[in-house]
Amino acid sequence: MPLTSLPDARRLGRRAWGRGRLERRTRTFLLSCLVIIDVSYSATAIDARAAAAAGLTVPQTGTTLSGYAGAASVVGLALAVAVIWRHRYPVPLAAAGVVGSVAFQLGPTAALIGFMSVVLWRPVQQWWMVGLPVAAVTLWRVWVDVTATPRTASFWRTLIEPASGSVPWYVAVILALALLAGFGGAGLWLRTRSELASANRVVAAERHQVSTLTDQVSRQAERERLAREIHDGLGHNLSILSVHAGALEAMAQRVAASPGGAADGTPRGADPVTGQLQESAKVVRETAARSVAELHSLLDLLRKPDDADLAAPTKTLRDVRSLIDESVTAGMPLIATVYVDDSLAVDAHIAQAAYRIVQELLTNARKHAATIPVRLTMSGSPAEGALVIATANHLPTQGPGRPAGPDLDGHRGGSDLDGAREGERDDARAGTGLSGIRERVERYGGDMAAGVDPYGVFRVSVRLPWAPPDPTRDAGGSR
CATH class of the missing domain: 3.30.565.10 (Histidine kinase-like ATPase, C-terminal domain)
Known part of the structure; x- marks a missing residue:
């Protein structure tokens, strides 16, 4: 692709911004849905574990959430809404997710989304500050989930545990590390892609600038060549014209000043032909001199088109x-x-x-x-x-x-x-x-x-x- 056909960097930036805005909205909707699913499962698991501890079966507890589970649901919905501002306040979102997991027994999804946003939008120094508490609460909530009874109150046990038996302890560690790596890796991938898009826009802008400068240099070289040809050709001819006009004027003056008269006895100084010849030679010489001066001004304008003093009107x-x-x-x-x-x-x-x-x-x-x-x-x-x-x-x-x-x-x-x-x-x-x-x-x-x-x-x-x-x-x- 030639450099001159590259899109303008501003237009490329607007197009990328439009696509990024649609992607961010879609991503926000999906992450909020993920938090809502986590909250609904956590609230149900709270009542299921409470019923199992009281010796009741799940159907005996009814369909209405307890006060504690309802409060956890409200906090979880607030975290789902807070996901909208994750790019502005990723650290507070991660902190709120950690508090919700500890105080209301919610899943670590909101905290993990906050950690992903920190990786995406914040400096590397903040990754460890946020990542350590998020990793700890994730490991704790996964351990609580895989060891919960009954089996229906555990999300991970319904997925990986057979009908009988227990889940080894290292499974919780593996699941916690997988969640942390998944969300952190997603943030790192999005950060890398954003930086690559910014680098592409900078490259496009630099290429456009190089193309503009190349065109300017080409035009300037053409102006220099044109100015040189005009100077060598037209300037030379005008100089010759001025010299010959001056010689003709001097000759007419000598003829007018010479002694004797014309054939009809008219003095040379009063000869109308000689006077007209002298006047015409003077006009030609002066006009040629002015033409040479204007030619030099034109050549200066060709060589320095951006000079405000040269481009200013002179007449x-x-x-x-x-x-x-x-x-x-x-x-x-x-x-x-x-x-x-x-x-x-x-x-x-x-x-x-x-x-x-x-x-x-x-x-x-x-x-x-x-x-x-x-x-x-x-x-x-x-x-x-x-x-x-x-x-x-x-x-x-x-x-x-x-x-x-x-x-x-x-x-x-x-x-x-x-x-x-x-x-x-x-x-x-x-x-x-x-x-x-x-x-x-x-x-x-x-x-x-x-x-x-x-x-x-x-x-x-x-x-x-x-x-x-x-x-x-x-x-x-x-x-």
Whole structure:
């Protein structure tokens, strides 16, 4: 059996506890019945021995118990009820059984059950303290029984003595030792079984822990391998991109500062192409530098996923402004309206999710419709309890008046916004941008709609809660 398929130790413990509880109840019932049988036989034997001593026969004594035999019966029934609490008070039960046997001539069954419970539930030091008086009273009661007259007043003589003759003295010793060994051995066997069950639960818990640690180590090794591949591949490419962008920016600066003019007599410093080239190179270099910094943060998060400082959100709604400025600087025709009341009060994880959603939406628009104006709106407040993000842009056409078939990131054109889900199946040429946005939105309990309206405008609307849902409250509601 693989380690991961082992049952949970807590579930195994509850199952074993249920079975043990049923066994204890059945055992209690049987032991109480055994004490009642012993008491009934002892009370009858008391009157039978008294009648034999008075020279009467058993039928002449009638069916009513004498006062002494009745008192012994009441004490015996109390001992039978006390068996229920034998696991809590085994020593008092054994002591009460010894007193009942001595004072009321009862059988040693209750004392033997107390001794068995001591062996089962108490330390070894108490075995001898309880076992010696129980052994003595057991030997005495067995000797009294095998030597009693008449023969019908003796339990053991009716079982082992022939019709005539007497029982040797050593038979009483053997019977007493057998009773003591039987009850003590039963307690020892139950104790061993209980300790074995506890050991099995501990082993199951340790195996489950080992399996969990093994999975964690495997996942950590996979994260390390992934981080190493990302660092060696993407990090290297971003570094090269940053170096070449810096060289391109420096070259554009030298060209702009060189003497002379262009072919039409325009000074190089005022050449719009040179200026645009210099600005674009600067944007590429800065973006590559920020990408390298974010890449290092991502690698740290992969290597140390349990570090609270690394896993803490790093982006806020204030960073959306710089994101918009970067897009505009890169030449994207963007019209943005951001109105968020008390943005500092929004949950940090929601704020970072909103930043990533805006980033992905602008990236999609820049990738699929770079020259088409994009409208971005963001609004929300604590009173509304939500943060709403929306983008809209016309799709590029494939022909006269016909929008492109597969739209942004795997969504097809259509009049129904929710119909955009069907486009997610087209993975051949589609990306995963909107799918990732949808997953991020659903993770925080929000909703999203994306698609093309009848006017050929691709619209995306995202609604995030002002605060993430409370998992405790959801769990309580599901119950």
